[in-house]
Amino acid sequence: MTRKDFIINACTTCLSATAVTSLLTSCTVTRYIPGNLVTNGLTVSKDAFAISQKGNTAYRSFIIIRNDTLQYPICVYRFDDHSYSAVWMRCTHQGSELLASGDFLQCPAHGSEFTNKGQVTNGPADNNLRTFPVIATLTELFIDLRKPS
Numbered sequence: 402m403t404r405k406d407f408i409i410n411a412c413t414t415c416l417s418a419t420a421v422t423s424l425l426t427s428c429t430v431t432r433y434i435p436g437n438l439v440t441n442g443l444t445v446s447k448d449a450f451a452i453s454q455k456g457n458t459a460y461r462s463f464i465i466i467r468n469d470t471l472q473y474p475i476c477v478y479r480f481d482d483h484s485y486s487a488v489w490m491r492c493t494h495q496g497s498e499l500l501a502s503g504d505f506l507q508c509p510a511h512g513s514e515f516t517n518k519g520q521v522t523n524g525p526a527d528n529n530l531r532t533f534p535v536i537a538t539l540t541e542l543f544i545d546l547r548k549p550s
């Protein structure tokens with residue numbers, strides 16, 4: 402093996418390891434679930450937000466509901482045990498699917514940004530996202546798909 406081949410091989414291996422590490426990290430951060438379709442909406446267990454670490458429970462700030470019956474996913478944000486928001490992940494500019502990034506949503510097409518309650522903060526989009534009422538019970542959330550705002 403020549404020196405040049407060694408360097409190319411080493412860089413390729415290093416980049417592959419970095420890509421796999423990044424992929425695994427992103428998978429552990431964002432949780433995708435299908436939710437349960439019920440009359441007039443979806444239900445999601447509150448446990449979907451929980452992360453058990455060394456005997457303690459932490460909570461994800463959001464999860465994403467993605468299933469075949471939804472044209473776009475719904476990002477569900479958790480503010481506390483009783484307070485949630487459900488945001489339709491369709492950009493109001495030209496309809497691209499949004500990316501959830503921490504406490505805001507970003508459009509990969511032209512850069513619009515929205516809060517975790519669906520309010521537009523950065524254009525070119527000039528309308529807020531559709532949101533759905535969320536009713537929290539002791540153990541689960543009901544996302545009412547009949548009344549988007």
Ligand code: FES
Nearest residue numbers: 492494495508511
């Ligand atoms: S489609 Fe989202 S900013 Fe253009």
